[in-house]
Amino acid sequence: QKEVEQNSGPLSVPEGAIASLNCTYSDRGSQSFFWYRQYSGKSPELIMSIYSNGDKEDGRFTAQLNKASQYVSLLIRDSQPSDSATYLCAAPYSSASKIIFGSGTRLSIRP
Amino acid sequence: GAGVSQSPSNKVTEKGKDVELRCDPISGHTALYWYRQRLGQGLEFLIYFQGNSAPDKSGLPSDRFSAERTGESVSTLTIQRTQQEDSAVYLCASSLGDLREQYFGPGTRLTVT
Numbered sequence: 001q002k003e004v005e006q007n008s009g010p011l012s013v014p015e016g017a018i019a020s021l022n023c024t025y026s027d028r029g030s031q032s033f034f035w036y037r038q039y040s041g042k043s044p045e046l047i048m049s050i051y052s053n054g055d056k057e058d059g060r061f062t063a064q065l066n067k068a069s070q071y072v073s074l075l076i077r078d079s080q081p082s083d084s085a086t087y088l089c090a091a092p093y094s095s096a097s098k099i100i101f102g103s104g105t106r107l108s109i110r111p
Numbered sequence: 112g113a114g115v116s117q118s119p120s121n122k123v124t125e126k127g128k129d130v131e132l133r134c135d136p137i138s139g140h141t142a143l144y145w146y147r148q149r150l151g152q153g154l155e156f157l158i159y160f161q162g163n164s165a166p167d168k169s170g171l172p173s174d175r176f177s178a179e180r181t182g183e184s185v186s187t188l189t190i191q192r193t194q195q196e197d198s199a200v201y202l203c204a205s206s207l208g209d210l211r212e213q214y215f216g217p218g219t220r221l222t223v224t
Contacts (some may be wrong), residue, residue, distance in 0.1 A: 090213075
């Protein structure tokens, strides 16, 4: 099992709909989780951090964490074409003292 | 404030030459990371610095790759005797400490001809 796993996509969502991106992780000791957005040809940009079980909202973005199920998700409401990008999930591994990145989910918002 | 900067932004080199890539982290960030990203692929961890020491070099692909950090600030990644498979974008990131949010620089695109 990969340490941080994401569906590679592409995930195609109509403009205005909710995009749901999912991530699972294997280290039960992980305490914090991060979502990055990477546009084609650009470097990853941090968009959300979440540390506690439940939901965290920031504008159109909601991160959801379920530690019991080792699952973290990112919801994007009112999807816009500018949201088309690859979204990377990341989780720290305390045993390795480093953050592990998933391989990313490619999201395409169709007008 | 200033983010992570990297130089050069693009580097084209001939096979067999040595290259040096530079990273300037965000001021005050003690942790610094180097990643490699090949076209269409995910992030490949190379090395991590805490201060000036590198507790984790596990991702360096061969002994042609080395990195150092001085003054708990600037880091350089050196690739000796470059090969075509070294062609990629090399990304640097910094953070306030272990396991904290990382902030990425714009990357250096390396092309080995």
